Amino acid sequence: MKKRVLITGAAGFLGSHLCDRFIQEGYSVIGMDNLITGDLKNLEHLFPHPDFEFYHHDVTKYIHISGRLDYILHFASPASPIDYMRIPIQTLKVGAMGTHNCLGLAKAKGARILVASTSEVYGDPLVHPQSEEYWGNVNPVGPRGVYDEAKRYLESITMAYHSFHKVDTRIVRIFNTYGPRMRLNDGRALPTFIGQALRGENITVFGDGSQTRSFCYVSDLVEGIYRLLLSDYVYPINIGNPDEITLKDFAEEILKLTGNTVKIVFKPLPPEDPKQRKPDITKARTILNWEPTVSRAEGLRKTYEYFKSLPPEEWYKQPKEFQSRQE
Template sequence: MNKARKQTKPRILITGGAGFLGSHLCDRYLQEGYEVICMDNLSTGSADNIAHLIGNEDFSFIKHDVTNYIHVGGEVDLILHFASPASPIDYLEMPIQTLKVGSLGTHKALGLAKAKGARFLLASTSEVYGDPLVHPQAEDYWGNVNPIGDRGVYDEAKRFAEAMTMGYHRYHGVDTRIVRIFNTYGSRMRLNDGRALPTFMRQALNGNPLTVYGDGSQTRSFMYVDDLVEGIWCLSHSDYIEPINIGNPEEVTILEFAKEIIELTESDSEIVFEELPKDDPQVRQPDISRAKKVLDWEPIIDRKQGLQKILEYFLEKVKRVGHTNIS
């Protein structure tokens, strides 16, 4: 009876499903009536992110490195390929693994989609635009990437993954989608993953100086995770093949953002400046005209609302970890 019931549900595989974004997608697709298979090798993901789902009869977890052959028994209707280190600390510490998951991992996931006749959605990134010479960045911009720089292992892995995805679509007829994700924040972020928000939160809540690189004039656009999940849901159910930016065009300088975090946390922390990393993008703002037109999607949670939503999570996270010397 249970088996027959499950066969009536759409079935989805989410690679990287125990990560920050992947775990939120597991939640959403379960809520929408899917049977969810979460696959992760836990190199940057965490079992804690999906612990609340264990015991749900429509959820299963497979610990597996997607750079190796992927086997999933039975039918699969949709694959969300989110497996990859995604923060600067991760991909700088794991450059080869980052390149392998973008190339071999994407190849294996696309091969599964082809074998199962499943729709395939690739999680790409705004980093495909590199340090852009066009602002804001629209999907028809080809980018300004240093292929041999430190960041190139992530940027080029995602650019290659996009090329392979389109290759499988054109040559094998795989039904593919590509989302280019801009800076996203929310619960389940790691305190020490190197992204601006968790770093600033950790520093401010511990009363440490906030580290701003360069003069802080570089810009970013931050999106709350619920808006991203909605955009991916819409894209996965659309008929659109070309890449689509999903991001919040509300742009802010890093220096202004650091000041906002200090004010939000009521911290006495100061701001210190350090040398700007090589190839660090000077601007980052999505042009979401395509998402608005094709998906009827745009973010609804502004930065002030989103930061207020996330404050309690970081307060609890810092309290649980305790004062830390991690920088």
Template sequence: MPRTLITGGAGFLGSHLCDRFIAEGHEVLCMDNLITGNPDNIAHLFERDDERFTFIKHDVTNYIHVGGDLDYVLHFASPASPIDYLKLPIQTLKVGALGTHKALGLAKAKNARFLLASTSEVYGDPQTHPQKETYWGNVNPIGPRGVYDEAKRFAEAITMAYNRYHGVETRIVRIFNTYGPRMRIDDGRALPTFMSQALRGDPLTVYGDGSQTRSFQYVDDLVEGIYRLLMSSVEEPVNIGNPDEITIKEFAEEIIRLTGSSSTITYEELPKDDPQVRQPDITRARERLQWAPAVDRAEGLARTLDYFRSAVPTSDTASVSS
């Protein structure tokens, strides 16, 4: 039975990965300090009392001890939404730097294959469109978003250093905007905030004029891409995202129609360094992993709405960052 450690395993993406790897026959060690993770995301795994699942509460910026062998280490620990990393800037930088260093050290000691969860944010506010993995990015290192962008850029650099210097088998996934069940309704990203506001009948808050674009992918597609990348021989970074690009204003209107809400749209000032475009070039994933998104946005949003209908308290308030 392969043995896999997933840091950040109680988060939105991490919990879906725990499910997938258990389904693939792995023993899964889920590590999280719960600073942004949620035990509810993995409660069903506790309820099953499955001996293949173990939860370890630990801050990965400190030394990581895991007894026994490990085959794979997936490093997903990090605040990942603007509302989180702007509130937790030091913790975000530490988990990207110290946390990645500790996770790589563990992978080296255990002779395990290591996969880093990177992000499309390494491209910053891009000057090429769509974004290919060969693009070096346009990031403001001292801007408010720099704590996340540069943490991930450093994480990629140290990952490749461990690959080249220590011979650690490494994989890097650059994740584009992902949505689905288990997203926190208050995490500040566009989809959970729009859905929450629409279900409550509140105005949907769009920053700027809403012409900035994003490319949204359903979580099952991302998990499939990550699994294929981990099991492949591809050491270069790989974009995993859905190239179906849409403006934030159009996306807000789509959510209003989907929910049948009477909500209107309000506009506020665009945050500093907010990317104007975001669309993955997935040629590398198609050619090297035989991967492409399978769930279109209409189907994915319908699945996600079912979750939000049960999760959104009508008395909540929310704000949005794209």
């Protein structure tokens, strides 16, 4: 029988690519999303597939899946600052209640579960590069605390279910990832820079641009997640590309790629914006035999071609408006 996998956050950027991968690998896939930040356009190519089902559901509510379930990948969560600062309570709830519900489902089904954590658990790091042993430098009541602490709680409850209930768990710490199906105006550097270039606007860099990021192409990330799921390693593991670049240099790469002649303008740095971000992927290399293979030049070209192919109205599309009332 085909193995059956549930992927939460399936209509999002990463979730939809994971659905593609598991369909390609011959799994029966259930995609689940409440569409608060996800978009069904990311999944519509899978709707005719006999091995794909979609459940429109909020994972902070009780999750019912009939029949056997072999794997759960919990990727439901706002992932960009523009989202989690507008919907802070939902962000906390999906990290806490949503993870709790997914773990409970894994326990009931005897399924292996992989949960999506993030490099944000390291906060504004005092250690560089960041290894899994670093505990982080996080302000729980700061502007990014709702996302940072949601993911730190996600890791804690996952390990508790592993230790106390013997649930078969995996934890991936995802560093900056990019590729097709990102939203142009989600507040993250790469889609923001490309969106501004497409619209002929000046590219906005916060601070002096000396802060660094390390960008991983989505196919590399999906490969790392797939290997982690099928491995025997239960502790957090970094998946990302250690090729570090300053945001000023990155903006210049985007300008060169797009052939645009707009300027780079500098604005004040948001509070608690991480100054450095680079994964130590020693564990991924040794345990999973994984490392990224797509160069930034190749990945940026593919991503730019995707964004450029979108209807021009998508270039100007504003972020989703969320409910003002948060329960």
